[in-house]
Amino acid sequence: MESFSFKYPATKSVAGRAHTGVLGSGDLEILLEPTAFNETEFVVRTASDGFQEIWKRVFDRFVALNDISAKIILNDFGATPGVVSLRLSQVLELANQKIN
Numbered sequence: 693m694e695s696f697s698f699k700y701p702a703t704k705s706v707a708g709r710a711h712t713g714v715l716g717s718g719d720l721e722i723l724l725e726p727t728a729f730n731e732t733e734f735v736v737r738t739a740s741d742g743f744q745e746i747w748k749r750v751f752d753r754f755v756a757l758n759d760i761s762a763k764i765i766l767n768d769f770g771a772t773p774g775v776v777s778l779r780l781s782q783v784l785e786l787a788n789q790k791i792n
Contacts, residue, residue: 694741698751700732702761710786713779720771722783725763732760738768750776758784 706726715721727733734751750773764783766776 693737693739694744695735695737696744696747697733697735698748699734700751700755702730702732702755702759704759704761706760706762706784706787707789708787710783712782712786715767715769719769720775720779721767722779723765723767724783724787725765726787727761727763730761733763735763735765736768737766740768740770746773747776749773750780753777754780760784762787 705728706724708726710724711722713719713721732755734747736747738747754777764780766779768776771779
């Protein structure tokens with residue numbers, strides 16, 4: 693089991709909290725909470741050790757496309773980078789639906 697975090701500067705807010713995914717074999721749960729800290733913080737808890745560089749690349753791509761101030765907690769049980777990207781897109785879409 694491994695835990696780590698990454699922080700990126702950010703300027704835009706999101707409308708609300710959101711949750712997507714499930715924690716189970718080969719899957720991923722993501723919790724998103726808006727913050728006022730002008731940064732995006734990713735907190736990862738994973739059952740797979742030694743993949744920090746891959747996680748960082750996925751997050752680098754996400755923040756390049758999405759400038760949001762949020763704390764994003766990822767509880768992982770072996771998700772692939774493709775699943776991580778999909779879940780990040782889903783949770784952001786759910787958070788932004790709170791505007792309506």
